[in-house]
Amino acid sequence: xxxxxxxxxxxxxxxxxxxxxxxxxxxxxxxxxxxxxxxxxxxxxxxxxxxxxxxxxxxxxxxxxxxxxxxxxxxxxxxxxxxxxxxxxxxxxxxxxxxxxxxxxxxxxxxxxxxxxxxxxxxxxxxxxxxxxxxxxxxxxxxxxxxxxxxxxxxxxxxxxxxxxxxxxxxxxxxxxxxxxxxxxxxxxxxxxxxxxxxxxxxxxxxxxxxxxxxxxxxxxxxxxxxxxxxxxxxxxxxxxxxxxxxxxxxxxxxxxxxxxxxxxxxxxxxxxxxxxxxxxxxxxxxxxxxxxxxxxxxxxxxxxxxxxxxxxxxxxxxxxxxxxxxxxxxxxxx
Numbered sequence: 001x002x003x004x005x006x007x008x009x010x011x012x013x014x015x016x017x018x019x020x021x022x023x024x025x026x027x028x029x030x031x032x033x034x035x036x037x038x039x040x041x042x043x044x045x046x047x048x049x050x051x052x053x054x055x056x057x058x059x060x061x062x063x064x065x066x067x068x069x070x071x072x073x074x075x076x077x078x079x080x081x082x083x084x085x086x087x088x089x090x091x092x093x094x095x096x097x098x099x100x101x102x103x104x105x106x107x108x109x110x111x112x113x114x115x116x117x118x119x120x121x122x123x124x125x126x127x128x129x130x131x132x133x134x135x136x137x138x139x140x141x142x143x144x145x146x147x148x149x150x151x152x153x154x155x156x157x158x159x160x161x162x163x164x165x166x167x168x169x170x171x172x173x174x175x176x177x178x179x180x181x182x183x184x185x186x187x188x189x190x191x192x193x194x195x196x197x198x199x200x201x202x203x204x205x206x207x208x209x210x211x212x213x214x215x216x217x218x219x220x221x222x223x224x225x226x227x228x229x230x231x232x233x234x235x236x237x238x239x240x241x242x243x244x245x246x247x248x249x250x251x252x253x254x255x256x257x258x259x260x261x262x263x264x265x266x267x268x269x270x271x272x273x274x275x276x277x278x279x280x281x282x283x284x285x286x287x288x289x290x291x292x293x294x295x296x297x298x299x300x301x302x303x304x305x306x307x308x309x310x311x312x313x314x315x316x317x318x319x320x321x322x323x324x325x326x327x328x329x330x331x332x333x334x335x
Contacts, residue, residue, distance in 0.1 A: 006045045009114035015087040017046035018114065021077045021098045025202065027275035028091060028115050034064040036202040042076035042098070044083045052076040052083075081105035091115055120272060120280045121290035126203065127313055130273065130292050131322055133205030134311050136175035136198035138325040141209050142335035143169030144179075144194050148213045149331040159184050162192060162211075170198045178204075182305075188213055191220050191306045191329065193298075197277065204277045205322075206294055208309035212329045220306055220329050223299040226259045227308040228327045230297035234270060235312045238319035240289040245270040245281050252297050267298040273311060287314050292322075 006018050021042045022029040029051075030036045032043045039054040049067045056072050063069055073079050077098035080088075088102060089112040102109050122130065144166040159181040167177035175198035182193045189212065197206040210227075212220045233255035234248040252268040271282045273294045281287055296309030308327055312319045326335070 005114055005118040007047070009089060009112055010046070013087070013089055013110060013112070015089045015110065017044050017084045018089045018112070019044050019080050019084065019094070019098070019102070020091055020115070021080070021095050027119075027202075027279070030202050030275050031115065031119060033067055035062045037063075040076060042080055044080065046084070050083060052079040077101055081107060089114065116280045119274055120285065121288045122274060122292050122313075123290070126274065127290070127292060129200050129203045130205050130311065130313075133175055133198045133200040133203055134207060134323045136170050136173035136200065137196040137205050137207040138323050138335075139173040140166035140168075140170035140177060140179060140196035140198065141194060141207060141325050143172075144181075144196070145209070145211055145331035145335060146333050147331075148192070148211050149333040159186055159192060162194060166194055166196045170196060173198070175200045191224075191304055193305065193307050195309070202275050204273055204275070205311050206273065206277060206309060207311065207323060207325065208296060208307055209325065209327060210306040210308065210329050211331045213331060219301065219304065223261065223301070223304075224306045224308060224327065224329045226256050226261050226299060227297040227306060229259060230256045230266075230268065231295050231308050231310055232321075234268070234295045234297075235310075235319045235321055238287055238312070238314055240291075240314050240316055240318070241286060243287050244284050245272075245287060245293065246283050248287065248293075248295065252295070256297060256299065261299050265300055267296075267300075267307075269296045269309075270294070287319070289314055289316050293319075 020028045025036050029043050032049050033051050042052040044050045052070050053072045087108040092111040144162045147165040163179050163181045166179040170177035178197040180195045191210050191212050193210050195208040210224050230252035234252040237251040249268045249270045256266045272279045291314040298307030311322045
């Protein structure tokens with residue numbers, strides 16, 4: 001599952017292995033190990049994945065059968081020289097001590113970005129996990145919107161109360177919550193941008209909606225509708241292997257401009273999501289089949305800001321939005 005990009009990079013560099021050392025939950029370690037580890041660990045890929053944990057992992061902590069968990073070491077990086085021979089590839093940010101142990105053993109260390117490129121496209125299992133995370137994020141948005149629909153009396157509609165409600169909704173759905181609400185302090189009729197991020201097995205899915213308690217239309221609704229059209233335009237233009245993240249963002253910007261929202265008043269962002277909240281592909285990177293991206297659009301005018309973001313999966317025939325949470329600014333008691 002992880003082999004092709006790493007095997008190709010190793011062959012091209014005439015290297016024995018890819019190595020890395022990271023703290024608990026490190027995305028590179030998690031990607032290669034197939035699970036988040038609760039301790040500092042070293043990972044090596046040389047045809048197979050081997051993990052050196054800092055301490056024992058009872059029950060292997062969910063590590064897949066195809067991953068070998070070696071005996072623990074209080075300093076996992078010290079085990080690296082014994083797991084390679086002449087030359088290795090490593091992220092540019094390989095911890096300094098790990099690089100020293102390898103170099104002292106006469107092993108040549110070259111930097112690589114293969115670990116970033118490998119994560120540009122997600123496996124079917126990873127896509128499934130991210131879809132579950134989106135569903136949990138939308139459960140959080142439903143809880144936040146329901147709270148606002150109940151009214152803003154007794155501080156029910158404060159940004160902090162909304163954040164807590166969203167996090168509770170995400171947690172109830174079985175995911176780890178990480179919600180932000182902007183602005184952090186607001187008057188009752190201020191648009192609240194709720195970004196509900198749910199984390200499932202280490203995979204992050206952010207979904208943003210704007211809510212305005214007691215909304216009666218006007219600029220807030222029109223601008224949010226513009227954001228909705230901008231996000232959809234970006235998703236619709238994506239062709240696997242052809243469209244870059246930057247190009248998709250430009251399509252959203254153009255759509256917003258066509259609706260009367262000039263580029264200087266808008267913000268658009270298209271980037272990958274996964275083991276990090278923001279990861280490849282970004283910018284000029286092509287969106288390959290299997291990529292999972294966050295597409296966001298926002299508009300600001302006269303101190304008021306609204307925004308929408310959704311997650312999309314790139315398939316052979318284009319991209320599809322994941323989830324179906326309504327984009328209306330009007331909060332409802334029941335979603």
